[in-house]
Amino acid sequence: MSNQTKVILLNNRPEATPEHSDFKFIEETVPEIETDQVLLKSLFVSVDPYLRGRMRDIKSYIPPFELHQPITSAIVAEVIESKNDRYVKGDYVLGNLPWKTLLIADGASIQKVKKMDMPLSAYLGVLGMTGLTAYFGLEDIGKLKEGETLVVSGAAGAVGSIVGQIGKIKGCRVVGIAGTDDKINTLKKDFNFDEGINYKTTDDMRKALAQVCPDGIDVYWDNVGGAISDAVLFHINQFARIINCGAIADYNEKEMPTSMSPQTFLIKNSALMQGFIVSNYQKQFLEGIEQLATWLQQGKLTHKETIVEGFEHIPQAFIDLFNGTNTGKMVVKI
Known part of the structure; x- marks a missing residue:
């Protein structure tokens, strides 16, 4: 596998609706993983309206994105290589991770998810x-x-x-x-x-x-x-x-x-x-996931996704949120 990864940086702080010029694509070399780290391949990337607030350099409930650094959001990824005892090659994980096609994470920043009778992208939406x-x-x-x-x-x-x-x-x-x-x-x-x-x-x-x-x-x-x-x-x-x-x-x-x-x-x-x-409810997340999954299995809850394909289309998918393009969760499939 190539040791090059594509990356999306915040290039400018948007003044109004974000534009393509506010994002910058680069490539960088992925180093060898170290003890307790895993190498991940991004599968699904979540784009969400709250990310717009993080593009402003203002005090909020979460720190703003740094200019010329990767944007982060919820991502479902596959473990490609592991030096962490909790994860093996082929595991699927969820975490708040940088917009990269390949990336390195430590075990504390991700959690393992199961592949069920629904797309893994559900962990970014109805089960996320x-x-x-x-x-x-x-x-x-x-x-x-x-x-x-x-x-x-x-x-x-x-x-x-x-x-x-x-x-x-x-x-x-x-x-x-x-x-x-x-x-x-x-x-x-x-x-x-x-x-x-x-x-x-x-x-x-x-x-x-x-x-x-x-x-x-x-x-x-x-x-x-x-x-x-x-x-x-x-x-x-x-x-x-x-x-x-x-x-x-x-x-x-x-x-x-x-x-x-x-x-x-x-x-x-x-x-x-x-x-x-x-x-605010992080300690109760497991309770929430279990109840949502139960309603799904009972047919009481359904979910829709707007899937955009291609890493290069992440910025447009994000911009489209403010045009009301999506029905249900907007997700980018890598």
């Missing part, structure tokens, strides 16, 4: 960060009750599509917000959502929400922020729970956008609004 995000956000903050109305923005994406399905498992009425009629059809046909709103063809989101949520909104899963989330506030019920998972509408803004103040709505409804990140 996105599925766990949906599970723990709803369990800990959403606290769904049977018969409640759950509204999900970014509903056709990796997290939103799982959120809606868990809502149905819990006996809720689920409404999804997405950006095309095809996605709305997918939400209802494949993910069992009760209703959907195409925000791109809706002139009055407040009115649209009133029509599909006649009993108000008990739980709102917020993936987008911005005007859509402002409109939801007018319909929240007493003791509503608003789960702030993402704000993709604002990620590429050059300046911090202004938005409607939520305090009045929260106070008069005794409502909760809480942000979170999935790593």
Whole structure:
């Protein structure tokens, strides 16, 4: 096997929507592995909206990417060579790893995964960060009750599509917000959502929400922020729970956008609004994976992936996230 690896670096810090010039491809020589290390071949690379935040040089819950250094994300890889007692050639592993075709990792930075009756890429989606995000956000903050109305923005994406399905498992009425009629059809046909709103063809989101949520909104899963989330506030019920998972509408803004103040709505409804990140629940990940896998095996949960093939297409796949190109999890197959 060639000892050369392809690498993708962060070339510039994007000011708005990322462009191809913000990424740089190089090749480098892979050194010999040392004791406790493994040589990995990347199989599937996850691209996620939160990576956009790491391209900014600002304080956040996770350090920013360094300029002219490899970008990292969740990757499923195959062990090609091992000097670590925990791994042998042919094992499949998952880790937060650099965008490289071949790479070296220590045993502490990866975990072994099993090949099941579904693609290994599932560990980047429904059985990975996105599925766990949906599970723990709803369990800990959403606290769904049977018969409640759950509204999900970014509903056709990796997290939103799982959120809606868990809502149905819990006996809720689920409404999804997405950006095309095809996605709305997918939400209802494949993910069992009760209703959907195409925000791109809706002139009055407040009115649209009133029509599909006649009993108000008990739980709102917020993936987008911005005007859509402002409109939801007018319909929240007493003791509503608003789960702030993402704000993709604002990620590429050059300046911090202004938005409607939520305090009045929260106070008069005794409502909760809480942000979170999935790593808050790291000690409980095994519990979450086991429950998600059980629902999959029972046929109560399904998942979709948008697969892009080719290492060279990772930047475009990432950029496409902000154009709403994907349905379900966006994954690049190497």
